[in-house]
Amino acid sequence: MSWTMSGWARQARAAAVSAAAITVSVGGFAQAANSAPTADSHVLRVCADPNYMPYSNKAGEGFENKVAELVAKAMGRKLEYRWASYRARGGFSNFLAENLDAKKCDVVMNLPYGDNEEGYTKPYYYSSYVFVTRKDKHYHIRSMNSVSMRSIKIGFEAGTTPETAMKMLGLINNSVPFHIASNPNASPKSMLQAVQDDKVGVMITWEPAIGYFLKDYPDLQIARVPSEEYGPGLPAVNYTYGMAMGVRKHDTALKAELNKVIAAHKAQLAAVLAKYDVKLYPNPRHVNFSNQ
Numbered sequence: 001m002s003w004t005m006s007g008w009a010r011q012a013r014a015a016a017v018s019a020a021a022i023t024v025s026v027g028g029f030a031q032a033a034n035s036a037p038t039a040d041s042h043v044l045r046v047c048a049d050p051n052y053m054p055y056s057n058k059a060g061e062g063f064e065n066k067v068a069e070l071v072a073k074a075m076g077r078k079l080e081y082r083w084a085s086y087r088a089r090g091g092f093s094n095f096l097a098e099n100l101d102a103k104k105c106d107v108v109m110n111l112p113y114g115d116n117e118e119g120y121t122k123p124y125y126y127s128s129y130v131f132v133t134r135k136d137k138h139y140h141i142r143s144m145n146s147v148s149m150r151s152i153k154i155g156f157e158a159g160t161t162p163e164t165a166m167k168m169l170g171l172i173n174n175s176v177p178f179h180i181a182s183n184p185n186a187s188p189k190s191m192l193q194a195v196q197d198d199k200v201g202v203m204i205t206w207e208p209a210i211g212y213f214l215k216d217y218p219d220l221q222i223a224r225v226p227s228e229e230y231g232p233g234l235p236a237v238n239y240t241y242g243m244a245m246g247v248r249k250h251d252t253a254l255k256a257e258l259n260k261v262i263a264a265h266k267a268q269l270a271a272v273l274a275k276y277d278v279k280l281y282p283n284p285r286h287v288n289f290s291n292q
Contacts, residue, residue: 054212111246123242152201211277
């Protein structure tokens with residue numbers, strides 16, 4: 001396929017170095033200011049966005065914050081943050097280059113499994129793009145090829161796998177892009193509001209981005225976007241992806257430590273994700289996680 005999860009994440013987490021320096025206490029772990037301390041085996045230095053719920057914020061309210069707290073505690077380390085926006089100019093690649101690769105932190109909590117620029121752990125969850133519709137509309141959308149997709153306005157998160165598929169299927173002309181990933185002031189919640197207000201008949205987006213907000217929209221429902229083949233001889237387009245923790249490519253020692261935490265705390269990690277209504281889906285068959 002022409003757009004991978006790595007492509008989505010790099011769009012979704014556009015980056016720039018934050019200039020502000022603060023110290024916050026979250027879950028009993030001290031959060032350090034935006035400095036570039038030397039590596040310390042007693043500290044887990046995490047790069048995170050200061051204002052991108054439900055992923056993370058400076059108050060420690062996002063699911064990436066809670067995962068970082070769990071991991072730091074399991075490793076017996078103090079948690080420190082390097083705050084930098086995922087969504088400023090330069091994209092997620094710039095975020096990684098100016099923070100993780102520049103050794104201003106040592107790990108990010110949410111990196112697509114298989115990223116070709118960084119090191120990554122085994123996935124600690126895998127989720128999917130979903131269709132969001134109103135319950136009272138009865139569109140019965142279960143795939144990108146559903147009949148209703150030809151007759152209703154489609155909303156989608158710009159720069160993602162669904163956009164590429166829509167172009168392949170000739171659906172793009174009756175669609176509305178939502179630029180959540182490139183606008184630091186936008187909230188994924190706005191995509192749900194657009195469905196609620198009938199501005200679009202269906203929204204296609206990454207489930208972890210909107211699951212946390214669905215409780216405020218009882219009239220909406222979601223359905224997983226299934227993998228499909230859109231033409232003879234073409235590979236199936238996959239909408240389900242494993243998410244890992246990211247480290248510098250050659251930091252094999254930290255990667256190994258993190259993999260041990262993931263293996264030993266699967267239930268606790270799943271509980272954190274469940275609290276934020278991150279839907280977990282079966283591992284895509286064509287991806288082999290066992291060799292990593």
